């Protein structure tokens with residue numbers, strides 16, 4: 001199949017000024033758009049570098065450094081290694097209230113290395129790849145923060161802008177450790193965005209999840225000579241998963257449970273004295289996960305009793321569902337309309353169609369339109385994010401922006417390829433602009449901030465946020481040569 005590659009010059013640019021001209025916008029908002037355009041070359045370069053680094057959870061040393069260094073060059077105060085995570089950082093500018101936060105991720109997914117082309121070919125065999133577009137996410141958010149900082153510098157808005165470099169979203173729940181350290185507590189509002197195949201102000205929650213390891217310990221013996229002396233940990237693990245599978249019929253339809261065996265014996269002629277199951281329990285609400293978790297604990301106990309072995313349940317981490325904020329989403333939506341839809345060249349549309357065909361999916365082009373605001377809450381889509389925890393601490397507004405062909409398979413080489421070329425870059429710059437404009441409204445309009453806060457308090461209700469984490473410091477892996 002023919003491969004199309006793009007020159008960086010074709011990435012410039014997305015929405016014409018005439019589209020913007022249809023809506024009258026304030027001088028401050030015009031300055032945001034100008035700032036993103038002024039920095040777009042740098043932003044694309046940084047994003048492409050993070051795309052090529054493709055560093056996984058808690059090992060994003062180069063990715064965090066390039067973002068933190070750029071923020072520092074732009075005049076932000078940068079605090080590195082926050083919450084005992086070397087790759088977590090906060091870049092701030094300004095002083096006093098209001099304090100608006102914006103989050104940026106940058107971690108990659110293992111095994112997804114891919115070139116920015118329409119056929120499947122790893123950049124480096126076996127390496128990680130940006131299968132969730134986090135290179136665009138981190139850089140795009142920083143672009144918005146820089147635009148706000150420039151307005152503050154000129155004295156046109158007052159308060160504090162804070163960019164959060166949030167590592168380890170795909171694994172190890174980086175934001176939950178940052179939240180446990182109290183780093184989000186004093187924010188008035190927090191924003192973020194996520195790469196997607198549609199442009200919309202997010203009105204959809206995510207699933208709460210809790211991640212456990214259940215281990216069984218028995219007695220090994222010769223499986224044929226004296227099995228009566230053995231007690232099988234694997235039997236217990238099998239009783240346990242049978243119990244979990246039977247429970248599926250008696251839980252709410254919104255519950256999801258999935259597991260793998262992480263240890264199940266070594267050879268058939270030795271009765272396994274160790275076996276373990278890695279289990280995730282999800283539901284649309286934290287409360288639902290908590291209820292199923294209690295039943296899971298009894299199943300583990302019962303399984304251990306049946307097999308005559310010991311058991312242990314370890315909490316690895318847990319995430320809250322995302323609390324949406326309709327007031328915030330409406331403001332975001334109005335600013336998306338100012339920026340206008342993303343337009344694509346014929347080459348980009350051909351790239352999108354060819355890559356989808358190559359993957360084996362329908363060729364639907366790229367959707368750069370702005371989706372109407374959804375006002376009815378649907379059930380959350382399958383998946384969880386550590387943004388959920390932040391959304392229980394402060395009001396949170398999320399943008400989704402197109403960075404891949406319509407209906408792209410997420411966490412796949414398709415998303416990696418598009419995130420390293422103009423389709424991804426356009427979505428990133430669109431996010432910088434839209435989030436920058438929205439922050440202008442948040443800084444300027446106290447009444448709006450109050451309304452957003454009131455809705456947040458109403459949706460949160462009595463729930464008191466508590467980090468679902470084991471005791472002790474974050475699980476930062478030892479630094480290796482490859483993760484300098």
Ligand SMILES: [Zn+2]
Nearest residue numbers: 132134169194
């Ligand atoms: Zn993601």
